[in-house]
Amino acid sequence: MIPDSTDKPEPPARRHALSSLWRLRSYLRPYRYRMLAMLLLAGASTAASLLVPRMIQSVIDGPIAGGDLTGLWLFGLAVGVLGIAEGVTIWLRRYIQARVALSLEADMRTDLYAHMQRLHAGFHDRWQTGQLLARATSDLGSMRRFLAWGLIFGLMSIVTYVAVVVQLLFMHLWLGLVVAASAVPLFIVARNFARNFIKASRNVQDQQGEVAAIAEQAAQGIRVIKAFGRSPHMQAKFDAEAGTLRDLSIGKLNISARSWSLFTVIPNATLAVVLVGGAAAVASETLTLGALVAFVTLQLMLIWPIEALGWIIANGNEAMTAADRVKDVFDTEPAITDRPSAVPVDRAKSKGLVRFEKVTFTYEETGTPVLKDVDLEVRPGETLAIAGATGSGKTTLVSLIPRLYDVSSGRITIDGVDIRDITLASLRTVVSTAFEDPTLFSMSVRENLTLGRSDATDADIEEALSVAQADFVHELPFGLDTRVGEQGLSLSGGQRQRLALARAVLVRPAVLVLDDPLSALDVHTEELVERALASVLTGTTALLVVHRPSTVALADRVALLADGGIAAIGTHSELLESTPAYAAVLSAESEEVNA
Incomplete structure (x- = not known):
């Protein structure tokens, strides 16, 4: 039974919400080859971007350091080719992602609508129309964004982080360990963020359903509202629910803002340490200037995945709570169905x-x-x-x-x-x-x-x-x-x-x-x-x-x-x-x- 404004459920446990999202993995199966193609294309574009810093190192420590600029244009051409290759792979990946994302959402929405049609009248007597609309629109949109976008970005961010850190360790062990050690506070921030955000996200999504329900009721009953002069009353009721949604949304954004600021501060602080340590290493000739430039360039490639980590976690938590809300409907078994022995009857013979x-x-x-x-x-x-x-x-x-x-x-x-x-x-x-x-x-x-x-x-x-x-x-x-x-x-x-x-x-x-x-x-x-x-x-x-x-x-x-x-x-x-x-x-x- 869907709760009304006086009977709201507790937000689901993280494990429960994750289980709900996992149970919807069957929607990915028809698109598994396209998802694999997206991963391969994402891997190719990442590989191309990882090659550029090492090429910059070769240019600085080679032709530029030696004063021989005759072959410099070859390096420029190579970098340009890598840039074009990276751009083409990104375009192909995003094109496939867009088609998969919209197809996933359409499949889930079609099945949800068909399931609601099979549910008996008593189910629809109890559930608010606005809550069902929210599940069929905004909740499915959240799931689509994560399954087709957030999931890929999350995987590629992890791959990029590991690949970059491994290269940094080979280039300079101690500076590489500094960068690797920054993963510890990032993990703590991410864990706390996920724990708090999933509760806030469920509260916001439930409240969106309440606001949608009031708006839908007002639209259907506009003649009654006007006839009884109750527009101010209904406006006040809507304002109260919309205000609650605003407050809950602000609370959710505050959680995001605190976490995202830390996701930005930690890598920038690490970068400051690397610049100071790297400059000292160059001065002591334990690191070349080209290697330092390549090191810093590679480290800068980590800033976007780390900053995107906040979005990915937020998107993933919203998708999990959305999946839990959608599963509330899917898990409701039709109470009125055909018996296994049911047979059709001929209207003409009845x-x-x-x-x-x-x-x-x-x-x-x-x-x-x-x-x-x-x-x-x-x-x-x-x-x-x-x-x-x-x-x-x-x-x-x-x-x-x-x-x-x-x-x-x-x-x-x-x-x-x-x-x-x-x-x-x-x-x-x-x-x-x-x-x-x-x-x-x-x-x-x-x-x-x-x-x-x-x-x-x-x-x-x-x-x-x-x-x-x-x-x-x-x-x-x-x-x-x-x-x-x-x-x-x-x-x-x-x-x-x-x-x-x-x-x-x-x-x-x-x-x-x-x-x-x-x-x-x-x-x-x-x-x-x-x-x-x-x-x-x-x-x-x-x-x-x-x-x-x-x-x-x-x-x-x-x-x-x-x-x-x-x-x-x-x-x-x-x-x-x-x-x-x-x-x-x-x-x-x-x-x-x-x-």
């Missing part, structure tokens, strides 16, 4: 006989059963209305049929087959759902309508629009090709409901679940839709959640849901006569609608 057999359902968060031992049968072609007081579990009951949630015990069958023995893909072609709060995507009207049936013809679409009384789409600027905007908020509530109803009808399911999809319609439009639906429902098994009494007219029978079970079932007239609780529910619903 009769639509639905049975609930001792069905019990409990939400994980509450632990209290919402439904208890529900027994219910909906005959093929029958329209059954589900009535009940607010919070009685009507929506939960019908959400179990397409397996948006799975029963806690008991079973639901369609044509005698347990729905868990039917593949999810085929089950959701047999069962179609229209929700009270419709979701439309930022795409064209046509794409929204054909979401559940991509092969629908124009005639099929027109028929569904007619049933849902959604002919208004032809008056939109581009007709069916008009984009409805995010969440379909460019349309009215009634228009969104009618499009959602048309989308469900277009599938032509054997079982149609309607969770009060007419609640936002005016009385006249509702009557027209009900008349059209009556003809469509002939031959289709339908479960209709009732929130307004007028909708009961569509039903052949009505089931009253109370205390988690079916309290009564019969026709509308029968229940009015025999069940006072049913009349009370209808009366309460009528008062809510007219209020």
